[in-house]
Every structure is written in structure tokens, then in C-alpha cells.
Amino acid sequence: MRVDLFDFHLPPERIADRPASPRDAARLLHVAADGALSDRAVLDLPALLSPGDVLVLNDTRVIPARLFARVGQGRVELMLHRRVAPDAWWAFARPAKKLKPGTALAIAEDLSATCVETGEGGEVLVRFDRAGADLMAALQAHGHVPLPPYIKRADDARDRADYQTIHARTDGAVAAPTAGLHMTERLFAALDARGVRRVTVTLHVGAGTFLPVKADDTDDHRMHVEDGTVSAEAAATINAARAAGGRVVAVGTTALRVLESAAAPDGTLAAFSGGTDLFITPGDRVRAVDRLMTNFHLPKSTLFMLVSAFSGLETMRAAYAHAIAAGYRFYSYGDACLLDRRAESDGA
Template identity: 45%
Template sequence: MTLNFNLFEYDYHLPAHLIAQYPSGDRSSSRLMVLDRKTSRISHRFFRDLLNYIEPGDCLVLNDTRVFPARLNCVKATKGKVEFFLLHFPRENGNGAAFAKALYHSSKPVRQGQKVRCKTPLEIEVLEVGTGGQVDIKLLYQGELLSVLESCGDVPLPPYIRRSPVASDIEQYQTIYAREIGSVAAPTAGLHFVEDQLLLAGEKGINIVWVTLHIGYGTFAPIRTPDIRNHRIHHEWISVTESTVKKIASTRNRGGRIVAVGTTTARALESIVNDRGEIRPFQGLCDLYIIPGHRFRVIDCLITNFHLPKSSLLILVSAFAGRDKILSAYKEAIDEGYRFFSYGDAMLIV
């Protein structure tokens, strides 16, 4: 297979009306494209049909990160508006204060030492103004930090969803199994699962295990280098427990497949494997950037959504299935009217 590192070879035209602005009515009613890497065969199904393609003894690996309200709309003393987008869950000091890095948007620049208020008794102080709209801030609050953020923050919908958050996004932009708080974007491949589907998977003899990767704002960062090998992605925090590692190892020893739910899960698993194909428990930062030529040592199948042109996520799935197969599948998805991106339809690559 020829390796292509030219960014512009990972471009495609997507009609704007296919960018999903709202989720489908029922999570599992999303469409599912099934792509066979060996035969290039494409099948069109619904996500509720997923378990027809996963066998007893396979292992389904899901990212249990939970999105927090990272978008804070505040008011300056001058009544001017300023929005802060938290780049990570704030670090608390236990005294009603927490610290975070954020991006801000305002008609006028903020300044060091400036204080602004949000909807609730949450005050933000600008500690340092960096470049590119980034600031270090201190959050001053009363009570439990997550509750404060939930009361005054908004769901951090991606920039290609061109509307304000609505009440239903609080639930819909979250997987049903989300539990570990820390992401500013949802692991969208998991948004399609419903409780009954996971229960049926267990009854069918499919192993289910969890990893955690807290998704940062870098997931939306565009690649600006013509040669994709020169791009760098941001660090993200991951946790892969010993119990997950043992279950994956047991599955592989018995000949079962590892089915990664989402590119975040794929990156987490592929980042903790050594040259002998052994995986070890790990907790820490991950900056694995998967491009064509990467040797996949853990995952056998990938469940994923349809990704932005010229994005690191499109490049990852191209590394897994082959660029030509992916772009051909995307063209067919467009022709068939699939919905794209976070609230869109899904793809299973086997």
C-alpha cells in the first residue's frame, strides 16, 4: 500500500446540509456503514444492527470519559460580554478556587488581573494573557465545582454545529456510559449506543471493557502543515486499568477481536503497546498521532463517525483502512445522504 503524507490528499467536498446539527431521534436509529478492509465491500445498515457484526468472544472497548460544561459566558464590569472555553477540567485547590487554561472570545482584549462574573456567583480572574486567545484563569466559587459549572456553563458543542446549545444537548452530547469527568468534546462514536444494546452484547458473550481518554480542544485543531508528518497533536490524559488490559489479553489469546469504539479508544490502546505487542496498564498523558504506516498492534475493528476533511481523525481511519478505501466510502456515504460529524451517522470498519 502506497503511503500518502500530502495533507490535500485527505480532502473531500461535503455538502453543508449533511453536517448533522441535531442528533437523530433515537441513538441506535443512526445509520451504520460497514466497510470490510479486505474486500472493500460496503454494506448499509442501522446502528441497532451492530451486534450482527460482533462475535461472541470479541471485546468491545469503550471510552467512559464524561463531557463537562466547558463554555462559560461571562460579563465584564463594563457590561461587555466575554466567553471562556475551558481547555481542561479546572484544578481545584480546596479553598473555593480552581485554575485552568482557556480560550476567550471578546470584542475587546482581556487584561491580566481583570475579573468577570458568570450567571451564578462564579467569578473568573484573568491571571495571564497568552497568545492565540489563550489565557490562564482562576475560578472563584462556592459549593461543588462541577455543580457550579453545570449551573452557569454551556455544553461545548463543536464549531461546525452552528447553533446555540439547547436543553436536550446536556443528555444527547454524552454517552450513556459516561462517568469520568474531563472532556471538552464527546467521544462521538459512543453516542449511538443504548442500554439494551450493551446488555444484549453481554448476553451474547461479548466482553465489554473501558478506557478513559479525556478529549481536549486539540481534537478540533486543523492540520496546517502540507506534510502531515510535521503535525503535532496536543497531549490528552488517558487511563487504561489492569482489569481492562487482562480482558483484552484474554480476548486476544482466545482468538477474539478487539473492537475499538472511537478514535480516542484506538489511540489510547495503540499508545500503550510495546514492540512485542504487549499492553500494560497506564495512566498519564498521550500524544500518539496515528498516520499511514502505523502498525496497529491492538485493535482489529473500529467503530467511528464520519470525520472532517484534512483532519487528524480522518488520517487515523485512513491509516487503519487505507486512504483510497476511506475516501471511496465517504463518497458513497455522501451519495447515500449519510449525516456527518459529531451528531451524524456511524461507520464500522472490520
């Protein structure tokens, strides 16, 4: 499909710089399967779900993945995006032209790395002078919260908490699964009281999430690989809920993508562990998820393409136009929407 079909104008003042406080005070736009729109609040989520539904959350934990290093007399910014060994990560470098295999990077007095390989689009493979838990501790000490580029300020101490879900458990993401940022213990308690089950999966969100789609056609765009896991227990719980008539509600496009990576053609799930570069666009059938809670996404982004596949392109264009006119807050720290999956006969 033509990428420009997914373009829209967003006034800059609609981009959220900080999250709602408390988190569950954010607004929620319900987009029904027939395209009907309803202005709600995140705290209304339990009332919009039914007993027996299962909420699927991504438990990845964001690491301080933005680093600044000295290369000779110059300075390079690294955005880690995929771990390939206990001491090695692929990263996006700026400016990448300063790096070649063997280049030393001085990040701090007690942390250094070496460029091992260079790739396309500013990608470099860097190997650190330590591994595993020691490397994670060094990143906590010297790294910065990897705020997306549309937030035009430096990260600060508040972001260490704000840009992390309360259910984060597994280190590895370099971008937050932002729909999950709306979750609170108060909301979880209300969901429990409603009879909605909760399970977790893992997809370590990569910085490729924020890369613009530069191709003119979606067929020509390359997705970066992200690593994910669906446990056998989570798969069994979701399969049982669906067999009993419950709906699968993915919290975030990342949860949806890892579920779809684990799904059979009939939508049943099996255990999954590995990399996925799944790119969902209109015309693709979503098999394992019935409803999607997600934030508002960038124009011409792979995420807006995904929600357009889920609910229909014209439906989502209308929903976003309504959200802009109604003053919803967009992107990572913004408000959310609850999408019902379109009927199979609805087309794009």
C-alpha cells in the same frame, strides 16, 4: 504527508443537527479490510462481531465547558479544554486579545476566574474562585454544552442528554466521544447475548479535537494533550480476549488513541495514566485495536487522518464518497461506520 490529501467536499445538508432517535437507529457503514462496503444499521453491530470479541468504550463524561464572561465592558467566550489543577483549566478564548495575566473574568454573580497565563493560538490558563466538586457544580449551573462549531445553533436542554453517552462516568471531557452516543441499553443487551465483552477506558476529549489542521504537512501539526487512563483490570481483560482469538473493537477514535498510548510494540496493554498527544497518520501502525467503530469526520481533520491510517487513505476516501452519495449523516450527531483494520501490506 500533505494535508490536502485528506480533503473532500461535504454538502452542508449532510451535517447532522440532532442525533437519531432512538440512538441505535443510526446507520452503520461497514468497511471491510479489503475495502468492500456494506450498508447496515447500528443495531446490526452484534451480528458483525463474534463471541469473544471485546468492545472498548470511553467512559469520559462531558462537562458544560463553554462559558461566557465579562471583562470590563466587553465579553469573552471561554472553551475549557484541559484541567491542570482542581481550580485551573487551559481554555481557548475569543477574543483572546482581551486577556492577559491578572485579568479578571466575571462569569456569573457567584462564579469568577482570573487569567493566569496566556499561550499560543488563543489559549489562556484560567484559575477559578473554587475547585473540585464546587467548580463542577458551578459549571453545571452556568456553563453551556460544548457543541462543536459546525452545529450552527445554540445548545439547549435536549443537548444535555443527547451529547452524553449512557456509559459516561468520569467528568472531564469538553467534547463527546461521539461513536459512543449510539449505544443504548437495548444494544448492550444484544452484545451481551452475542458473547461480546465490554470494558471501559477514559480519555478526556479536549476542544483541540475540533481545531483545524493549519499546517500544510502533517509533520508540522501539534496535537493538544488529553488525559487518559487504562486500568490494569481493563488491560488484562483486553489482553486475555486477544490471546484467546477475540478482536479488540474500539468505540471511537478516543478509545483507540488511549489504547495505543498504553500499548507495547507487540500490541499488549499495560495500565496507563497520564497525558497523550498521540497523532496517528498513514504509515503509523495501529497495534492494539483490530476494529474501530467511529462517526464520519471532517475533511483535513486529525480524525480523518487517523481512520485513513487504520483502513487506508484510498479506502476511506471511497467509503466517504459512498456515504455522501447514500445520504449518511455526518459528524458528532451523525451516523457511524465500522472499520476493519487494513492488512499491513496494504500501505496508505
